[in-house]
Amino acid sequence: MQRHHLALFSVLLLAAAAFRPAAQQAPLQLQIRNAQPARGRIVVELYRTEAEWLQTPFRRISLPADGAASQATLAVPYGKYAVxxxxxxxxxxxxxxxxxxxxxxxxxxxxxxxxxxxPDFAPAVIEHGPTIKPAAIKLFSVL
Structure with missing residues (x-):
């Protein structure tokens, strides 16, 4: 009889895990301004931790530099990311x-x-959530 209860418990546990909601996710949209039109590609990188900063991006996409403004869309869970x-x-x-x-x-x-x-990690962190509007990021030249 105990085996029956253990088997039933195991089945219920697996069923509960299967119906657990995934981390909330929606497209993170970034508006990129001041790109040099028709020159190469725009590379967007997201980082979750300071240890990864500018070394190992969590997400990375490359877009054509079609105009002075572009939009990047990345499918990531809600949270904080350095851009x-x-x-x-x-x-x-x-x-x-x-x-x-x-x-x-x-x-x-x-x-x-x-x-x-x-560049430091913390000042580049933005928040991604259901009520947050797309971030507009301006490219600038140092030299």
Whole structure:
């Protein structure tokens, strides 16, 4: 009789796990402004933790630089993400920098954060949720 109860409990536990709601998710939309039209691609990267920042993006997409404004849409769970965007103007697949590590191509960060020196994680974090409007991020040139 105990085996029957154990089997029934196991079946109920598996059924409950199958109907557990997934993490709430909706498209995160970012409006990208000040891109150089028809020059390479726009690369958008999202980071979940400071340890991953500018090393291992949680999500990464690449869009054509069709005009001065673009929109990026990423399917991610609601939460907080640091945003890094750059325009790979020459199409070589990376952000070009000078010998001091200063970007030669347009860049942008969440909250339109403009760092002096190496970008920090926290100022670039935006929140993604059901009541939050799309973020507008302006690309800027350092050099």
């Amino acid at each position: 890094s965007i750059y325009q790979d103007a020459n199409g070589n697949g990376r952000l070009d920098q000078n010998f001091l590590g200063i970007p030669k191509e347009p860049i942008g960060f969440g909250n339109n954060y403009k760092p002096f020196g190496k």
